[in-house]
Amino acid sequence: MTDDRYPYRREFPTRWNDNDVFGHVNNTVYYAAMDTTVTSWLLTEAGVRMMDGDTIAVVRASSCEYEASVSYPDVLDVGLRAGRVGTTSVTWEFGMRRAGDDALVARGRFVHVFLDRATLRPVPVPADLRARVEDTLVVEREE
Amino acid sequence: MTDDRYPYRREFPTRWNDNDVFGHVNNTVYYAAMDTTVTSWLLTEAGVRMMDGDTIAVVRASSCEYEASVSYPDVLDVGLRAGRVGTTSVTWEFGMRRAGDDALVARGRFVHVFLDRATLRPVPVPADLRARVEDTLVVEREE
Amino acid sequence: MTDDRYPYRREFPTRWNDNDVFGHVNNTVYYAAMDTTVTSWLLTEAGVRMMDGDTIAVVRASSCEYEASVSYPDVLDVGLRAGRVGTTSVTWEFGMRRAGDDALVARGRFVHVFLDRATLRPVPVPADLRARVEDTLVVEREE
Amino acid sequence: MTDDRYPYRREFPTRWNDNDVFGHVNNTVYYAAMDTTVTSWLLTEAGVRMMDGDTIAVVRASSCEYEASVSYPDVLDVGLRAGRVGTTSVTWEFGMRRAGDDALVARGRFVHVFLDRATLRPVPVPADLRARVEDTLVVEREE
Numbered sequence: 001m002t003d004d005r006y007p008y009r010r011e012f013p014t015r016w017n018d019n020d021v022f023g024h025v026n027n028t029v030y031y032a033a034m035d036t037t038v039t040s041w042l043l044t045e046a047g048v049r050m051m052d053g054d055t056i057a058v059v060r061a062s063s064c065e066y067e068a069s070v071s072y073p074d075v076l077d078v079g080l081r082a083g084r085v086g087t088t089s090v091t092w093e094f095g096m097r098r099a100g101d102d103a104l105v106a107r108g109r110f111v112h113v114f115l116d117r118a119t120l121r122p123v124p125v126p127a128d129l130r131a132r133v134e135d136t137l138v139v140e141r142e143e
Numbered sequence: 144m145t146d147d148r149y150p151y152r153r154e155f156p157t158r159w160n161d162n163d164v165f166g167h168v169n170n171t172v173y174y175a176a177m178d179t180t181v182t183s184w185l186l187t188e189a190g191v192r193m194m195d196g197d198t199i200a201v202v203r204a205s206s207c208e209y210e211a212s213v214s215y216p217d218v219l220d221v222g223l224r225a226g227r228v229g230t231t232s233v234t235w236e237f238g239m240r241r242a243g244d245d246a247l248v249a250r251g252r253f254v255h256v257f258l259d260r261a262t263l264r265p266v267p268v269p270a271d272l273r274a275r276v277e278d279t280l281v282v283e284r285e286e
Numbered sequence: 287m288t289d290d291r292y293p294y295r296r297e298f299p300t301r302w303n304d305n306d307v308f309g310h311v312n313n314t315v316y317y318a319a320m321d322t323t324v325t326s327w328l329l330t331e332a333g334v335r336m337m338d339g340d341t342i343a344v345v346r347a348s349s350c351e352y353e354a355s356v357s358y359p360d361v362l363d364v365g366l367r368a369g370r371v372g373t374t375s376v377t378w379e380f381g382m383r384r385a386g387d388d389a390l391v392a393r394g395r396f397v398h399v400f401l402d403r404a405t406l407r408p409v410p411v412p413a414d415l416r417a418r419v420e421d422t423l424v425v426e427r428e429e
Numbered sequence: 430m431t432d433d434r435y436p437y438r439r440e441f442p443t444r445w446n447d448n449d450v451f452g453h454v455n456n457t458v459y460y461a462a463m464d465t466t467v468t469s470w471l472l473t474e475a476g477v478r479m480m481d482g483d484t485i486a487v488v489r490a491s492s493c494e495y496e497a498s499v500s501y502p503d504v505l506d507v508g509l510r511a512g513r514v515g516t517t518s519v520t521w522e523f524g525m526r527r528a529g530d531d532a533l534v535a536r537g538r539f540v541h542v543f544l545d546r547a548t549l550r551p552v553p554v555p556a557d558l559r560a561r562v563e564d565t566l567v568v569e570r571e572e
Contacts, residue, residue: 062313
């Protein structure tokens, strides 16, 4: 698995108080890293208006598998790609490394469901967003 | 200094990931405890509508002095009283103990300034809120 | 699914700053709720010495499925039960409700692997811990 | 007040879940920014061994004054300088800006007291640390 499997990448510096009593970044922080990275892509690459668009994205499921630990002052390098792009949902996949290092320390997944802001009922993934995902975040895979 | 110096009290249980590498609740968590306690009072005792009232309260200053440490699974017992009640601001004062213990582990202070939600300009503390503060949160003091 | 499917239950009060811009508790907070609840059980019910025992437990995987949202000042009622108890790992399962409400708002899972503190190599789940898990946290299930 | 009043500066990127219901970075996050910045200096510039040195630094007091708000994805640019350097304590002063912007959004202060790790009694600021503070973090000031 190489870097180009995750087309969008952002650094996520850890904070001193992310370290827990074992001196390692607490397991919950990786979810903040994934949440921040996908939101960054939605805001800056896809032009999604989180606060006043017609459609909102809510997290339906998330998961993470941990291979190794990191510790402040390590910087997480978070890669994002698309998994399944469904009718009303998108599954995002994340590969996290220690910046400057090749090995993944964690892999994760978020499932976003798209809802009408007013009715809170599922709606199709907006067409321009779907196109942007398919153009830039879907990768070939061997696995 | 006794308990009745802080007329409103709420428990604030600590979380496992509040502990930092020294095995103590990180210094930043006490601010979450104070922020949560004053918001609890504003919502439940003063009927302030945080999301859609005409007036919003913003934090202009905060501070904390630490006397001792606490560690998960300790519960913080946070006491609230009013300090100075100005024309457009209220200073809140906090006394924090380990639940079940008399000694203060920390004392803190928040200054809220009241703003018009639309113009973001300072406005007088709403009359009903001022009355509620003066009736229930102002205490005699010897210091 | 009823309450007795999760034999150990703890309240996890939300904090004002757990709410995100949508006015709901952010998805990452549920992991702090699960992490705190299982740690509470390990410390208080199983006598695990997190800081100086011979064996440490590290999170190998975690996941959560969200059914509904909660908002401060809601209290999460977190239920814990054991899933698979393996040779060197335990899978914990969580059911989370809004306190006072019957419906689950979220279900989650943590996989702990047990390591020797010195060598960081996997070791069998300590016998007394395994017994305690099997006696108190394994439930019959229909699903 | 210009940038060179804070000789050590570090970027502190905000996270999506730092934003609270008002769409602004919550007031507690500035303390994480200050805590992380002074720890960064202690670790990387002063060679302090947080985990196993003879002396530990504990926060005795902290404070912050807020001039303006920031919102994710803003990056905080945190400047550090020394205030009072006492016998057993150091007061750190912070100036925080939005990266790329000149105006301070917040100013803060931390007081560290140095303790013997074993006895937890105050000890003099270690001589090499004191020298490093005085050489690099004390600035002339007009105020």
